[in-house]
Amino acid sequence: MIGVLVSGRGSNLQALIDQKLPIAAVASNVADAGALTRAAQAGIPTAVFALDDHASREERDLAMADWLVQHGAELVVCAGYMQLLTPAFLERCTAINVHPSLLPAFPGPTPIEDALAAGVAETGVTVHFVDEGVDSGPVIFQEPVPIEPGDTPERLRERVHAVEHRLLPEAARLYLAGALRS
Numbered sequence: 001m002i003g004v005l006v007s008g009r010g011s012n013l014q015a016l017i018d019q020k021l022p023i024a025a026v027a028s029n030v031a032d033a034g035a036l037t038r039a040a041q042a043g044i045p046t047a048v049f050a051l052d053d054h055a056s057r058e059e060r061d062l063a064m065a066d067w068l069v070q071h072g073a074e075l076v077v078c079a080g081y082m083q084l085l086t087p088a089f090l091e092r093c094t095a096i097n098v099h100p101s102l103l104p105a106f107p108g109p110t111p112i113e114d115a116l117a118a119g120v121a122e123t124g125v126t127v128h129f130v131d132e133g134v135d136s137g138p139v140i141f142q143e144p145v146p147i148e149p150g151d152t153p154e155r156l157r158e159r160v161h162a163v164e165h166r167l168l169p170e171a172a173r174l175y176l177a178g179a180l181r182s
């Protein structure tokens with residue numbers, strides 16, 4: 001079973017739901033994240049762990065990790081989760097993340113816009129294990145997405161998302177099957 005962390009609209013969570021990944025629970029740092037509505041509609045337990053409700057990031061992350069593990073999560077999947085995970089969380093849980101660039105190119109919060117601004121011929125999608133850095137950690141999958149003439153962030157994001165929705169569930173499935181464990 002996987003636990004999923006979300007902060008936004010949740011199209012990657014929807015891909016995990018649609019592709020029948022076993023989802024134990026969904027947690028967010030954002031109370032009104034659209035992804036939480038998707039989880040609730042699918043009958044998946046949800047919880048909000050906002051920073052403001054906790055004494056520190058470490059304490060919030062430990063509470064979140066405990067909640068996910070209690071629900072049966074063997075792997076935590078970051079599906080548009082927009083905060084760094086603290087070492088306390090990562091000691092408790094193995095986590096993977098999906099990022100819309102060919103890391104190490106364009107880490108951080110605006111990779112689609114950054115790729116367009118840099119004028120590169122292609123960007124892409126990376127699925128990787130999470131470590132304490134920003135969009136770092138061992139790569140599981142990478143797939144390029146060509147940038148087309150006249151691309152806007154919206155058009156490029158749509159093609160990148162289509163790749164994310166294929167690679168993230170596949171990585172989670174492989175991990176649960178034991179194929180990615182050392």
Ligand code: GRF
Nearest residue numbers: 008009010011012080098100
């Ligand atoms: C995705 O592009 C993901 O790679 C990035 O944040 C976005 C989340 O989109 N980390 P969604 O909430 O899954 O629709």
